[in-house]
Amino acid sequence: MKIGILTSGGDCPGLNAVIRGAVLKGTRKYDIEFIGIRDGWRGLVDADFFPLERRDVKGLSKVGGTILGTSRTNPYEGDRGGAENIKKTLWGHKIDGVIAIGGEGTLAAANRLHNDGIPMIGVPKTIDNDLRATDYSFGFDTAVNIAQEAMDRLRTTGDSHQRCMVAEVMGRHVGWIALHSGMAAGAHIICIPEVPLTIDEIAERVTDAAERGRAPLVVVAEGFKLKGQDEAYSDKGLDAFNRPRLGGIGEVLAPLIEEMTGIETRSTVLGHIQRGGSPSGFDRVLATRLGLHAADAVVDGAWGQMVAMKGTEIERVDFAEALGELNGVPMHRYEEAAALFG
Amino acid sequence: MKIGILTSGGDCPGLNAVIRGAVLKGTRKYDIEFIGIRDGWRGLVDADFFPLERRDVKGLSKVGGTILGTSRTNPYEGDRGGAENIKKTLWGHKIDGVIAIGGEGTLAAANRLHNDGIPMIGVPKTIDNDLRATDYSFGFDTAVNIAQEAMDRLRTTGDSHQRCMVAEVMGRHVGWIALHSGMAAGAHIICIPEVPLTIDEIAERVTDAAERGRAPLVVVAEGFKLKGQDEAYSDKGLDAFNRPRLGGIGEVLAPLIEEMTGIETRSTVLGHIQRGGSPSGFDRVLATRLGLHAADAVVDGAWGQMVAMKGTEIERVDFAEALGELNGVPMHRYEEAAALFG
Amino acid sequence: MKIGILTSGGDCPGLNAVIRGAVLKGTRKYDIEFIGIRDGWRGLVDADFFPLERRDVKGLSKVGGTILGTSRTNPYEGDRGGAENIKKTLWGHKIDGVIAIGGEGTLAAANRLHNDGIPMIGVPKTIDNDLRATDYSFGFDTAVNIAQEAMDRLRTTGDSHQRCMVAEVMGRHVGWIALHSGMAAGAHIICIPEVPLTIDEIAERVTDAAERGRAPLVVVAEGFKLKGQDEAYSDKGLDAFNRPRLGGIGEVLAPLIEEMTGIETRSTVLGHIQRGGSPSGFDRVLATRLGLHAADAVVDGAWGQMVAMKGTEIERVDFAEALGELNGVPMHRYEEAAALFG
Amino acid sequence: MKIGILTSGGDCPGLNAVIRGAVLKGTRKYDIEFIGIRDGWRGLVDADFFPLERRDVKGLSKVGGTILGTSRTNPYEGDRGGAENIKKTLWGHKIDGVIAIGGEGTLAAANRLHNDGIPMIGVPKTIDNDLRATDYSFGFDTAVNIAQEAMDRLRTTGDSHQRCMVAEVMGRHVGWIALHSGMAAGAHIICIPEVPLTIDEIAERVTDAAERGRAPLVVVAEGFKLKGQDEAYSDKGLDAFNRPRLGGIGEVLAPLIEEMTGIETRSTVLGHIQRGGSPSGFDRVLATRLGLHAADAVVDGAWGQMVAMKGTEIERVDFAEALGELNGVPMHRYEEAAALFG
Missing domain, CATH: 3.40.50.460 (Phosphofructokinase domain)
Known part of the structure; x- marks a missing residue:
């Protein structure tokens, strides 16, 4: 099995820990071959790929940023964009599916690509903690x-x-x-x-x-x-x-x-x-766990889903759940805090 | 309303943030009068009390340790210990109830005192994260x-x-x-x-x-x-x-x-x-919220309960829920991590 | 002996460590009575004084900012300013001399007050490290x-x-x-x-x-x-x-x-x-040493001098040495660094 | 010109910054070719060498430990040790001299090798700050x-x-x-x-x-x-x-x-x-400067000398100055501190 992995959108402490978690579990337990995709959707569209091996993720849990690079490209734009072109690129490289790590825009694009027939697993990333589908997001x-x-x-x-x-x-x-x-x-x-x-x-x-x-x-x-x-x-x-x-x-x-x-x-x-910088302990653990579970999702063929934190566990939810309305601060949480100053 | 507050057992980053949260909300919103109890159950038994005012909790969210002091005394031991003596002490000082911040031993003692007729609210404290009743504990x-x-x-x-x-x-x-x-x-x-x-x-x-x-x-x-x-x-x-x-x-x-x-x-x-030392952001927020909700529990008369984190919310649970079996690492969590090295 | 102490100009990590060093040595070894002067020269002009005792400096070496407060007032301005007024104020409170902790402006004012007959000891403070008289300045x-x-x-x-x-x-x-x-x-x-x-x-x-x-x-x-x-x-x-x-x-x-x-x-x-914030180890040690030596300078009657770091030792230098030309980065130091990128 | 570089003795934050400073200045300004020597004297004796290029020292100023590895081997011991064997090894690899970064034992060995005809430059390293020849040592x-x-x-x-x-x-x-x-x-x-x-x-x-x-x-x-x-x-x-x-x-x-x-x-x-871990700002700057000056010492042919911090400048001193009596805490410095508690 050959799986591409990409990070997209603004950088966020913990991206490398997700990559490391997925690659360690995927290579060692499931014999997955990973392909690094450079600079988010840009690299997917341009076939900017490289083999991502176990030794490449050594020591990454504490390293900020993303070794894959990132960009804000839309995979449906440009001459080489769009689901059909991307499918050809992936099948040409014998890549069976893609793990996309990103925020709402990234997950919306992943959802659309999934609906257009490209096997996608999502990992939610938002430093702002604004995705409804996960209790907390790393970063x-x-x-x-x-x-x-x-x-x-x-x-x-x-x-x-x-x-x-x-x-x-x-x-x-x-x-x-x-x-x-x-x-x-x-x-x-x-x-x-x-x-x-x-x-x-x-x-x-x-x-x-x-x-x-x-x-x-x-x-x-x-x-x-x-x-x-x-x-x-x-x-x-x-x-x-x-x-x-x-x-x-x-x-x-x-x-x-x-x-x-x-x-x-x-x-x-x-x-x-x-x-920027090295992630906190909470974020390293959360991001590592999301990476581990993304590898599980791949072998389970749970395409069209993303991994998310619910209470103390990592669960799978549909892309759709992460999209739409943002997870804003609810009024009872603001009032709770306002008791300290209000 | 007059409420005593004590910390008991090993110290833990966030104890002061709980105290500050309870006192700020209690004094400003509910007009509760707080009484600091020195060195845990020891101070309750010995009537070692002092008025705890808003200005005393100034800037405390970032301060490690506990301004109340702590000890490992058992409130049922010694000449002046036991529910009847403690009741007399509390009623003598016109104290209506006690917020006890502590681990399993403290909460078990609080439960027993509650069953013996003393109004108690609990706040779970364990640096080891070993209490079943709360998803995470501060420290x-x-x-x-x-x-x-x-x-x-x-x-x-x-x-x-x-x-x-x-x-x-x-x-x-x-x-x-x-x-x-x-x-x-x-x-x-x-x-x-x-x-x-x-x-x-x-x-x-x-x-x-x-x-x-x-x-x-x-x-x-x-x-x-x-x-x-x-x-x-x-x-x-x-x-x-x-x-x-x-x-x-x-x-x-x-x-x-x-x-x-x-x-x-x-x-x-x-x-x-x-x-020791200054709590992390996660622990400051969690501990502050537990303190705020402990003040709510007092005015709601939710005696015999403790405040606890469930998912992203603070809820109330019976003391009994926190006691008994410890919250150990379940096998699936160990195996999850072992995929990184096993 | 009764000595006033003030901090003036922008705040700087280590100010409290200087105050603690001076007060601990001054009270314990030399029996000096310290008077805190609030908000720099402003408090000196306004006689805004308070007794500064050993217990007031407890735990201060790690605390950022200054417990004395600071301002940018000029002691020669205003109705109550000027050397003659200040002398009357000091003698009225039986204060024998003043330790002034501050940057170039503060030290220039201290020098002028000294020349006008007010016993002054200086402690150089500049977060920019721009005073010629000291190898390094705290902060x-x-x-x-x-x-x-x-x-x-x-x-x-x-x-x-x-x-x-x-x-x-x-x-x-x-x-x-x-x-x-x-x-x-x-x-x-x-x-x-x-x-x-x-x-x-x-x-x-x-x-x-x-x-x-x-x-x-x-x-x-x-x-x-x-x-x-x-x-x-x-x-x-x-x-x-x-x-x-x-x-x-x-x-x-x-x-x-x-x-x-x-x-x-x-x-x-x-x-x-x-x-802002807690000083580094280097700054805590340097600031504490400057405070200790300021107390020595007081009992030695070394008025008109400031304490300064030279190599690994603390020495005394005339105010004049600290004034005039700023300690800029010399060309050989810039070129040294430029070898890394130039 | 071809120069070997080694780190020897206990590890110390800043070793990598020295290496980076020497290599950046040496390659860019002086066209020196650097050879990394693995694990201290062990690698010198065993000819365990590798080309050390500019790209190898990228981002190293903040990285703890030493990319060269270290050991406590004595270069005069073993079958392949001793000055004559080492000379043959160095000349065989056309290496013109060696920069040795280490503590008293390392510098003593470097001094002996220098006296036996091997061109050596020293960089003092001691986390304990116990070398007389330098005001402060990195780490x-x-x-x-x-x-x-x-x-x-x-x-x-x-x-x-x-x-x-x-x-x-x-x-x-x-x-x-x-x-x-x-x-x-x-x-x-x-x-x-x-x-x-x-x-x-x-x-x-x-x-x-x-x-x-x-x-x-x-x-x-x-x-x-x-x-x-x-x-x-x-x-x-x-x-x-x-x-x-x-x-x-x-x-x-x-x-x-x-x-x-x-x-x-x-x-x-x-x-x-x-x-362990990332060096402080002071140590990064000191170590980088020592590395830069070690490169200068090489091109000046200042063999038998080491670079050291004196006041705010980096100077050269003979190996002999670093050896002999350790730089203990002098009594006046202990008494200075004791005023805080004694």
Whole structure:
């Protein structure tokens, strides 16, 4: 049996651990021959393949990034794209199926290819933890730890200077990283895309923390929007609101908070460091297990399914389950956290 | 409402986060008055109480250990112990109930006190992750991360000297820390109390790794026992087996492995560093949530229950569920990991 | 003997360790009574004092920030400022002298106060390592470690996506943090204020690294300026150069590099996380030693001097030595590093 | 020009950074051809050589251990050892000289080979920081950071249980790691080989710390000996002293302290984790610079010399300077630290 394996979309700590888990179990227990596909769907379309052997995955569980490379190519685009071309490429190389490791876009493409007759197994990957089909996704825990550690550092600066610190974390559509890192670091307000807040609500929490002698910590997901941001704020006559802005939401909030509360406020964008580097223990174990179970799924012929974490176990779910609505922070989880600051 | 809170048994990263979560929610939302009980059951028996206010829990989510102190006292022992004495003490101080944070022994005592008429809420604490009632317990993730990081370090030494490294981790009765840290660090064999192995099986894995050019990494839980340890090994004529031994199982295995494989072998006992220091993000969030829900349980009068993690949610379960059989590593989880090395 | 102690200027890991070192030695060996001065010169001018006792410095060596608070006030400004007012305040509180911990501005003010008759001892503090009077200053090593760790993370992302990563670190006037963190992380080009480079020189190094299959890492100190930045680049017709820019130099370089090399380029500003959090071992030891020696200097009446690191020893130097020209990266040190990439 | 390079003795974080520094500068600036010598002197004697090219040192500055391997072989022993045999081997492979990276034993052997006509350059390596010829040696800073972090963890356990914690660190002959990590972690007593103490002196410091409400932290270098250990203690009638002991000095001290003070005492041996893993920023920079300067020394024909750190610069010193008396902790440095606890 000959199986291709690819990683697609943004990189994420744990990708290499998935690859290692699949290859170790696949080669040793099932005698599967693995083919590495370079740079996600791009390599599948271009037949950019190489033999992926046991020795190639040596020591990979702790290595960040992906040895396969990644890209954001769509396999249905381009001259050589589309299911028919890809089928010819795969059959030409005698490849029996493909393990695709990626986020919602990747899994949607894998689903379509599967429906078009190409045997696909999926492994969900999202640093934002926004896929409904899995309790947790690898990379998320590492990102929370990095964000939390950075916030621990920001707090000592805030305390020394009696400043408000704004930390912008990843999360374009969902607020999981902000919610968990903010809870872990003791944030005084957490701003997530699922729960729009007015600048007054935020300023109130900042003032309240400052009055208790704390240096306020505001954690904001990059996708957060102020309630009524586009209409109401011009009315307030806030200077900061009318300045030109090139940065993200952190850069929007910091001057607004400073102007409304009178407290010196600094913003830090954690950025790419959240998705790089060696995975946490949780992510190494989760990713390794997903890889192991992906190899099982291949030999079971469970095509059209992906492996996912449910409670403490790894299960199989249909691609469809992972698609559609994102797994946002539900209101009861936000309210649970808000009891700490709200 | 006036509620006592205590921590009992071995310390564990996240205890302070539980205390902070309960106090913040309890004081702000429910107007509960908290009483800190010093050094576990010892302080309950001795009425060693102090007011625990919001400002006392400031910044605690990241602080290891427990500000309440802890001990291994049994509340039913001693002149002032026993349910009747404790009742008098509590009613004398107008304390309406107690939140007890602890492991199996603590929860068993809390259950008995509850049955004897003292209102108790439990919060499960076990660095070993050995309680059936909760999917994961706080402290475990931090211990896995510390162990894994130490093993990453041991591996570079092993590689440079072509040595076999034996890492002994915590786990007197169950092998969860060994299983997860061993998977995370890429161990070549994981030895846990639930799965006795012969020294030949271990030596074979070590030799196999060395032959593939790897420096073998053996991870062993402190409670692991060799299969037939007490009978069979004297027959083998292994010198190392007959030496006097004061150390733990790592000290037993290292010279046996060296003698059987001819590979220089060193043992390291990770020891107390696994249970100290600042909690990981996962543990801070889990512990904080357990504290928040313990405050809810108090106002709901859910006496005789404990809060526990199920999937991604915090639920309530009866004390009884946490007691009895320990949550050992099930065979399918060991076999899953063994696919990486077995 | 009664001695005031203050911290002034930007916060820096190790400030608390200096305070602890001075207070422990001063109280136990010399029977000095310490007075904490809040928020730097501001507290001195406003007589914002409090008794600073042994128990107040407990466990402080590992705590980031400063328990004294800090500000950027000038002691010669305001109604209550100036040497005569401050003298009255100090004599009124029977304070015999002041230990001032701060950077060039603080030490210049301390020098002037000393010349105006106020007994002052200085402790040099600069996260940028830019004071001539000391071989290394505390906080610098911590900043380098944080920056390096962030770059290790950025590299895995760069490798996975075949991107050029630009990391902007602190250093408004000198490039020490960029030089050391860049050497430590294996940067392909290091851009510091002392050595202007053209965008062509930078792009060449980026292209060269990419051609060898590496994901280029560009480390840039915030104070770096492109050679001929303001004149020449408009001639190049680079679109990126003509865009409005609100961010720092990293935001300037990234689009220029992308446009010139055709390699996707991302910029990350490490920002405030570089100066917060628990100090490294090197900084804890250095800061503690400076504190111990500041107490010695007080009892020796070495007013007008500061304590400084020379080789492996702590010595005393005149304030004047710390002032004037900054300690920039000398050309031979830049060339030494450039051998790695130049 | 063709140069061999080897690492010898115990492994140490930074070895790979030295190799990378030498190879990058040597190949790019000087056109030196490098030959990797496997496992220290063993590989030199056995002609176990391989071409070491630029691509082989890619990304090595952050990798612990040594890609060359190491051993404790003596080049003057065995059938194929000795200067004349080694000369033949080197000339046979047209190797013009050797860079030897190692500790006192390695440098002594290199010195003898140099005197016997083999061109040698040395790079000092000692995790214990015990070589007189260099202000600091790489690996030491990493070890101090690891030890300090472990002690930070031990302290939270000590505080929770009101226990005395004994941490045994490396340092068979000198106490630098104990001194610096103990200062950094706020130890209540530091025990080093250079300063024998009686058990009464140690117990007094432990009791004093406990009386002030602290959990005592005792840091002990593995080479520490109690004053009068072998004679006097049998007189004291201490049970703990007469027990059989297989462990190190930490295992000796813990029961003695417990018996004399009545305070529960636990011992942890940090062991091999101190010398493994990714180097700190300080060590990466120092090791890289030593490698760069070793390449310079080769082209300058500075045979018989080693590169060393003096203040902030790298200089050359004769092998002889590194040999002879070890660089122990001088009394004034111990007394400086003792002001914190003595």
